[in-house]
Amino acid sequence: MTDIPVDHLQDEAAETTATVRRVQRKMAPIVPAQNIAGRALVLVIAIMTFLSCLTFGAVTLVRDTASVWENQISREATVQIKPVEGLDMEAALAQASQIAGEFPGVTGTKIVDRDATARLLEPWLGTGLNIDELPVPRLIVVTIDEANPPDFAAMRAAITPKLPSAALDDHRTWVDRLVAMAHTTVTIGFAVLALILSATVLTVVFATRGAMAGNGHIIEVLHFVGAEARFIAREFRWHFLVTGMKGAAAGGAAAIAVFIVFSWWSSRNMATPQADQATALFGNFAIGSTGYLGVGLMVLVIGALTAATSHATVVAYLSDIDIRQPEAG
Amino acid sequence: MIRFENVGLRYGMGPEILRDISLHIPERSFQFLSGPSGAGKTTLLRLLFMSLKPTRGLITIFGKDRSRISRGELPLLRRRIGVVFQDFRLLDHMTTYENVALPLRVRGREEANYRTDVTELLKWVGLGDRMHVLPPVLSGGEKQRAAIARALIEQPEILLADEPTGNVDPPLARRLLRLFIELNRLGTAVVIATHDLGLMEQVDARRMILAGGRLDVYD
Ligand SMILES: Nc1ncnc2c1ncn2[C@@H]1O[C@H](COP(=O)(O)OP(=O)(O)OP(=O)(O)O)[C@@H](O)[C@H]1O
Ligand SMILES: [Mg+2]
Numbered sequence: 001m002t003d004i005p006v007d008h009l010q011d012e013a014a015e016t017t018a019t020v021r022r023v024q025r026k027m028a029p030i031v032p033a034q035n036i037a038g039r040a041l042v043l044v045i046a047i048m049t050f051l052s053c054l055t056f057g058a059v060t061l062v063r064d065t066a067s068v069w070e071n072q073i074s075r076e077a078t079v080q081i082k083p084v085e086g087l088d089m090e091a092a093l094a095q096a097s098q099i100a101g102e103f104p105g106v107t108g109t110k111i112v113d114r115d116a117t118a119r120l121l122e123p124w125l126g127t128g129l130n131i132d133e134l135p136v137p138r139l140i141v142v143t144i145d146e147a148n149p150p151d152f153a154a155m156r157a158a159i160t161p162k163l164p165s166a167a168l169d170d171h172r173t174w175v176d177r178l179v180a181m182a183h184t185t186v187t188i189g190f191a192v193l194a195l196i197l198s199a200t201v202l203t204v205v206f207a208t209r210g211a212m213a214g215n216g217h218i219i220e221v222l223h224f225v226g227a228e229a230r231f232i233a234r235e236f237r238w239h240f241l242v243t244g245m246k247g248a249a250a251g252g253a254a255a256i257a258v259f260i261v262f263s264w265w266s267s268r269n270m271a272t273p274q275a276d277q278a279t280a281l282f283g284n285f286a287i288g289s290t291g292y293l294g295v296g297l298m299v300l301v302i303g304a305l306t307a308a309t310s311h312a313t314v315v316a317y318l319s320d321i322d323i324r325q326p327e328a329g
Numbered sequence: 330m331i332r333f334e335n336v337g338l339r340y341g342m343g344p345e346i347l348r349d350i351s352l353h354i355p356e357r358s359f360q361f362l363s364g365p366s367g368a369g370k371t372t373l374l375r376l377l378f379m380s381l382k383p384t385r386g387l388i389t390i391f392g393k394d395r396s397r398i399s400r401g402e403l404p405l406l407r408r409r410i411g412v413v414f415q416d417f418r419l420l421d422h423m424t425t426y427e428n429v430a431l432p433l434r435v436r437g438r439e440e441a442n443y444r445t446d447v448t449e450l451l452k453w454v455g456l457g458d459r460m461h462v463l464p465p466v467l468s469g470g471e472k473q474r475a476a477i478a479r480a481l482i483e484q485p486e487i488l489l490a491d492e493p494t495g496n497v498d499p500p501l502a503r504r505l506l507r508l509f510i511e512l513n514r515l516g517t518a519v520v521i522a523t524h525d526l527g528l529m530e531q532v533d534a535r536r537m538i539l540a541g542g543r544l545d546v547y548d
Binding site for chain 2: 027028030032217218220221222223224225226227228229231319
């Protein structure tokens with residue numbers, strides 16, 4: 001220990017604080033960091049955070065896409081007329097086309113003529129068939145003003161009484177099915193997220209219990225010198241807060257890196273067929289600000305969760321040994 | 330200060346190690362606790378230190394019924410008691426200085442306020458030049474003195490020492506004994522568990538002898 005020089009009384013205060021700071025910095029932590037299985041835990045937490053962030057990113061992506069689908073109105077609808085006994089197909093087509101065309105919001109109607117229908121069926125039925133001999137349904141394509149879509153229900157109500165074999169398809173069913181699937185995916189995503197978070201909590205519980213057991217001799221001595229449970233818990237909590245934050249930050253950073261690479265990849269390959277497919281499904285891969293915000297949130301949640309979990313575990317452990325003490329050696 | 334009435338203790342389902350122990354440790358008293366190895370000296374000290382609960386009988390510590398002391402009260406009561414363990418219980422990752430300062434640290438004291446006290450005490454027990462080494466490189470006697478210093482640093486109301494001279498040579502043992510007597514004069518009650526007859530002969534003090542689970546007190 002450095003002794004304070006008595007002949008420099010005026011410097012004493014400054015010297016003392018300097019010495020104190022020097023000594024304080026040197027003071028060993030009560031629970032040495034290397035006693036806590038730090039690295040493996042940091043890695044596990046990083047992986048868990050990474051997975052949570054990816055799940056969260058995917059969930060936001062799917063949810064955003066689904067809401068776009070939900071609000072998107074198809075540019076076209078189709079009226080399909082099935083041939084039935086005694087129906088004059090051409091007249092029916094003209095009538096349906098006329099009814100549909102009168103609706104506000106419809107920009108035009110187009111009857112798919114015989115040749116076009118035959119061409120549509122060619123891949124299945126081969127060439128040279130006489131379409132009149134087959135009961136082939138015929139189509140009318142109704143183009144729609146997207147900004148001001150027509151009332152499909154009213155249109156259906158206007159057509160069906162006059163032409164019972166006509167069916168109006170506004171493609172809603174297909175979109176509804178996609179949206180339902182997207183919602184299911186989102187639900188599954190949240191379930192996965194919940195599982196990952198639970199697994200993280202359990203991992204931290206085990207790690208904390210392990211660390212406590214491994215530092216039993218320190219806890220015992222702290223008890224004997226009159227340390228309160230609060231004091232002991234604080235010593236451990238600090239370690240786990242640092243560990244949790246380190247892991248969570250690393251995992252979050254990795255997830256953000258993945259997001260950035262994805263959006264870079266999707267913007268670079270805008271024109272390629274794969275990218276077009278992906279874009280068709282998910283818009284572009286840009287994880288919006290929600291996604292990045294979510295990563296930040298996830299990092300905080302996991303860091304806080306780690307600290308809270310280890311604190312609760314430490315407190316439970318400490319009250320446990322106090323109860324066990326009469327029997328224990 | 331501490332009173333036992335018909336105290337009995339067994340570990341788990343084992344035999345009763347202590348039977349019908351009745352004793353009183355007054356304030357500022359000085360006593361030896363002796364008896365053959367395995368007689369239960371350490372066990373009795375653990376009862377005094379509240380790290381064990383008696384299986385029967387009544388213990389009153391600082392005027393409180395032991396069975397009514399809650400977990401939350403325990404730390405504050407333990408701060409009034411200094412203990413020297415037979416196996417020292419020093420923390421290997423802390424220097425001698427830090428080990429001795431530990432009781433002050435857990436009380437939330439500022440290092441600046443106790444540094445000179447710790448240094449002086451360490452010099453007094455002859456560890457002035459071993460202050461910044463870790464316990465694993467200390468000799469048995471040096472560890473013992475560090476453990477004693479840790480128990481004394483807060484001037485406890487009662488000091489419980491388990492074989493405090495077991496690892497030191499007779500001159501140093503005498504010096505440590507003088508330290509305990511000095512501490513006693515300053516107002517600390519002292520209980521020294523030992524089977525060192527030579528040590529006991531140096532002081533005319535109360536002797537409590539444990540044998541066969543029973544305690545005989547010779548004033
Ligand atoms: N945690 C424990 N569980 C079970 N039995 C124990 C435990 N601790 C001590 N004992 C037993 O209690 C008896 C008394 O032990 P204790 O350590 O109190 O003796 P001691 O008088 O301090 O002996 P020594 O002089 O060798 O230190 C011994 O027979 C010992 O085996
Ligand atoms: Mg013993």
